[in-house]
Amino acid sequence: MPAPPPLPPARRHALIDRMRRVRLPGLGQSILVPLLAVITALLVGAVIILVSGGNPVRAYEGLYEGSIGCPGALSGDAGIQVTRLVCASSVTDTLITATPFVIAGLAVAFAFKGGLFNIGVEGQLLAGSLATVLVGYKLDGLPAALHITLALAAGIAAGAVYGAIPGLLKAYTGAHEVIVTIMLNYVAGTMTSYLLSGVMKDPRSGAVARTPYIDTAARLPDVWPGPEMLHLGAVFAVLTAIGLWWVLQRTTIGYEVRTVGANPHAARYAGMSVARTVALTMAVAGGLAGMAGAIEVTGVNYYHTPGFSVGYGFDSIAIALLGRAHPVGVIPAALLFGALRGGSSRMQFLTQIPVDIIQVIQALVLLFVAAPAIVRWLYRVRQRPHTVIEERPEPAASV
Amino acid sequence: MICTAPAQYDGRNTLPDAGAHERSEPMTAPTLELRGITKRFPGVVANDAIDLRVEPGQVHALLGENGAGKSTLMNILYGLYQPDDGQILLDGEPVRFSGPREAIARRIGMVHQHFMLVPPLTVAENVMLGHEQRRGPLLDRERAEAEVRRLSEQYGLDVDPTAHVRDLSVGMQQRVEIIKALYRGADLLILDEPTAVLTPQEADELLAIMRGLAAQGKAIIFITHKLREVLAVADHITVLRGGRVAGTADPKTATQASLAALMVGRPVLLHVEKGPGHPGEPVLEVYDLAVLGDRRQRAVDGVTLAIHAGEILGLAGVEGNGQNELVEALTGLRHAERGQIMVGGHDLTNAAPRRFVERGVAHIPADRHKYGLVLEQSIADNFVLSTYYQPPFARGLRRVFSAVWDNAVRLVQAFDVRTPSPALPAGALSGGNQQKAVVAREMNRPAGLLIAAQPTRGLDIGSIEFIHKQLIAARDQGMAVLLVSAELDEILSLSDRIAVIFKGRIAAVVDGPTATATELGVLMAGATPEKAAG
Numbered sequence A: 001m002p003a004p005p006p007l008p009p010a011r012r013h014a015l016i017d018r019m020r021r022v023r024l025p026g027l028g029q030s031i032l033v034p035l036l037a038v039i040t041a042l043l044v045g046a047v048i049i050l051v052s053g054g055n056p057v058r059a060y061e062g063l064y065e066g067s068i069g070c071p072g073a074l075s076g077d078a079g080i081q082v083t084r085l086v087c088a089s090s091v092t093d094t095l096i097t098a099t100p101f102v103i104a105g106l107a108v109a110f111a112f113k114g115g116l117f118n119i120g121v122e123g124q125l126l127a128g129s130l131a132t133v134l135v136g137y138k139l140d141g142l143p144a145a146l147h148i149t150l151a152l153a154a155g156i157a158a159g160a161v162y163g164a165i166p167g168l169l170k171a172y173t174g175a176h177e178v179i180v181t182i183m184l185n186y187v188a189g190t191m192t193s194y195l196l197s198g199v200m201k202d203p204r205s206g207a208v209a210r211t212p213y214i215d216t217a218a219r220l221p222d223v224w225p226g227p228e229m230l231h232l233g234a235v236f237a238v239l240t241a242i243g244l245w246w247v248l249q250r251t252t253i254g255y256e257v258r259t260v261g262a263n264p265h266a267a268r269y270a271g272m273s274v275a276r277t278v279a280l281t282m283a284v285a286g287g288l289a290g291m292a293g294a295i296e297v298t299g300v301n302y303y304h305t306p307g308f309s310v311g312y313g314f315d316s317i318a319i320a321l322l323g324r325a326h327p328v329g330v331i332p333a334a335l336l337f338g339a340l341r342g343g344s345s346r347m348q349f350l351t352q353i354p355v356d357i358i359q360v361i362q363a364l365v366l367l368f369v370a371a372p373a374i375v376r377w378l379y380r381v382r383q384r385p386h387t388v389i390e391e392r393p394e395p396a397a398s399v
Numbered sequence B: 001m002i003c004t005a006p007a008q009y010d011g012r013n014t015l016p017d018a019g020a021h022e023r024s025e026p027m028t029a030p031t032l033e034l035r036g037i038t039k040r041f042p043g044v045v046a047n048d049a050i051d052l053r054v055e056p057g058q059v060h061a062l063l064g065e066n067g068a069g070k071s072t073l074m075n076i077l078y079g080l081y082q083p084d085d086g087q088i089l090l091d092g093e094p095v096r097f098s099g100p101r102e103a104i105a106r107r108i109g110m111v112h113q114h115f116m117l118v119p120p121l122t123v124a125e126n127v128m129l130g131h132e133q134r135r136g137p138l139l140d141r142e143r144a145e146a147e148v149r150r151l152s153e154q155y156g157l158d159v160d161p162t163a164h165v166r167d168l169s170v171g172m173q174q175r176v177e178i179i180k181a182l183y184r185g186a187d188l189l190i191l192d193e194p195t196a197v198l199t200p201q202e203a204d205e206l207l208a209i210m211r212g213l214a215a216q217g218k219a220i221i222f223i224t225h226k227l228r229e230v231l232a233v234a235d236h237i238t239v240l241r242g243g244r245v246a247g248t249a250d251p252k253t254a255t256q257a258s259l260a261a262l263m264v265g266r267p268v269l270l271h272v273e274k275g276p277g278h279p280g281e282p283v284l285e286v287y288d289l290a291v292l293g294d295r296r297q298r299a300v301d302g303v304t305l306a307i308h309a310g311e312i313l314g315l316a317g318v319e320g321n322g323q324n325e326l327v328e329a330l331t332g333l334r335h336a337e338r339g340q341i342m343v344g345g346h347d348l349t350n351a352a353p354r355r356f357v358e359r360g361v362a363h364i365p366a367d368r369h370k371y372g373l374v375l376e377q378s379i380a381d382n383f384v385l386s387t388y389y390q391p392p393f394a395r396g397l398r399r400v401f402s403a404v405w406d407n408a409v410r411l412v413q414a415f416d417v418r419t420p421s422p423a424l425p426a427g428a429l430s431g432g433n434q435q436k437a438v439v440a441r442e443m444n445r446p447a448g449l450l451i452a453a454q455p456t457r458g459l460d461i462g463s464i465e466f467i468h469k470q471l472i473a474a475r476d477q478g479m480a481v482l483l484v485s486a487e488l489d490e491i492l493s494l495s496d497r498i499a500v501i502f503k504g505r506i507a508a509v510v511d512g513p514t515a516t517a518t519e520l521g522v523l524m525a526g527a528t529p530e531k532a533a534g
């Protein structure tokens, strides 16, 4: 058919208006499955507690009190003095625990967007921690602002380099990033042990393998003064998440990352450099993991010892999946994991249920998120066509 | 369990399940009735109270413009979508399919418009996927391969069961899909544009197969945009328009023109008007180009050709003679072993794809799902797939969405891409509208050379007419066009010169306006030009 004659301005605007009115996928749909997954995991967790002879209601009361509520508020347990201070500190604990989860979760989520599976958070985070610690204790006499910046930058850079290795190998040799990152996790673990019992060992630590403390000037300040001690890292985490979302959605680089992730053939056809984008994606992901380590060092621990970072690799994958690989979605997912961690000791205190049940619940969350068909079937949620937007009654055939 | 003995084999059912034993007699297809089927998608009613009746032993053709709702209706019948309203009856019994498995169990088979194959697996593995031939706990690969080979020979499909699907051409993959449905013993066979990717001769063979199947009591629902095929094979014709049944036609009395009018709602020119070309400077010059194929074979073997501004050069050839590899080399997607590629006087041999983009090479790829579109991204984003970083679509590193949006609205209107909104993912477009989106994008960016591979594949006749006019208009404005097409008619009606490719070499270059289909057919089969002339 011949090109339609240009529409009169009024009709053209009506048309554009109508097109804009078609709504894009609602937030409701995309958070429904993760939400149901969490609820299901908690329910199944309750059954497991019940079967093993515990009281799930009291256990979850403990979880609640220890993470966001006030100790004794629900359980009526007078063992701990209920003060504003204690309540605040349980929330603060949750936030502090969630901070590295957010950033490490972003390290996985960002790679997902680029079609890559970053199993290497553990190793990248170690590389970041070590570099930050090194800068933190080797330098002294610097102004705090400069020293902190240098320490964080060192951690991010080290993580980025460590992430770029599998990225470059994938881009230029085709080596699969999953295998390479898993191997690099072992390398990082072994290197850490070696360094911590050798050149980076604090001579005053005796038999313990740990680094010296970082300079006080290299420590992250608190968000607000006082004993609750929420360090600035939490703010960085939120800003990083929002910034990453912005980069992915609003910049040409983000578009390249998403296109390479969705269809590398089309990306190449369009003139994008798939190899460069893959390498860049992994470097950014590694940098984020390194940042998680750097923030733990400068905000919480002030030194490094092998025990600190165990488990981030697994948790970050679970968090990214639960957050639907959406940079902002990672925040609530990380908060949930932070709360489960933070509340677990209160739960154990109240009910003598071992904190390991939390690991079970986390694994269940991951299972249900990774297999949405189970959740959809359980709750009879119909899978709607992949373009879920508001349905409008009249046909639009007359475009 | 023990499978049916090959000696007793009825040639259709190969499922190693209980059903296989009950089915030693050929069965006739059930009578299918669709009543008031309605399906809504965001912003559009794809099917609006559709009634359809398909009898055993018949080929029922389903016609309609791009986006009329044909694939949606068939996906409902195959259990892929649930209808919002309406009923499916098989032999008068209402059925509900919550998935293809249930449809297959009721002997409904479907060959999709877009392939649903697993590229790293072999043909035989793909065919038995979900219906594996077993020997104890092991896969009986040999049996499956023998079976595929037998089906392949019986229907003249020429498919190698041990080949990997990723190495196969588009046309070959389509044949694997057809074998897959036959292998599962379908009695009611849904063919969604099976001939779109076949050569005319292959299509004719398929039509013969369809008639043969119908004669044995099977029922076939056949979707195509080629009216010639409909008139040749159909017993019944139903035409959809805008999601509704626009009418039915009797193939004995209908003509191509009457069907076209019923589909589009207006008379359609079945032939394009074209003035003589005025070729100018060469835009693309290729010297002695050699390119390896996916299996490291010499797919392109010493091609030399030139295309001038204001000229359409048609590349005719039987699928698999190096066309795809040549096009990929000419767009930077495939490494050239030897030779030289010059675009506008610049040497682009083995340059990165972006250099081709920036030197003004537009490319409509033959495989729109592999290269042409990112299905999960919005239509608007797909319209700037290769220009997203240039002004006005970006300022520095920041994307300018108002420009992206305006561009999308403009292209959607100009090329009649039927969609409620360009903000929807490209995957929500009907097959033909996806093709229109790719063509719209490539014909609307600054370019001096357009490489158009199968540009009208899957388009309805109205859209084909439109795209043909656009191609000629582009030529008249001085664009050099390389037209690669399996449709000889398309090549003949558009080309100023025609190059015939055979086994990776240019067998002959003939004058477009005076060439005939017979002459080209002989050349495409490998005859030397002297023989073809004589």
Ligand SMILES: Nc1ncnc2c1ncn2[C@@H]1O[C@H](COP(=O)(O)OP(=O)(O)OP(=O)(O)O)[C@@H](O)[C@H]1O
Binding pocket: A385, A386, A387, B041, B042, B044, B045, B046, B064, B065, B066, B067, B068, B069, B070, B071, B072, B073, B113, B418, B419, B420, B427, B428, B429, B430, B431, B432, B433, B458, B460
């Ligand atoms: N998954 C989907 N999500 C949203 N809309 C869809 C989806 N699939 C199809 N549609 C819409 O439904 C309508 C009918 O599409 P359908 O694929 O059935 O057309 P068709 O008749 O097969 O066209 P074609 O000849 O181009 O293949 C179109 O307007 C399309 O935009």
Ligand SMILES: [Mg+2]
Binding pocket: B070, B071, B072, B113, B192, B430, B431, B432
């Ligand atoms: Mg279709």
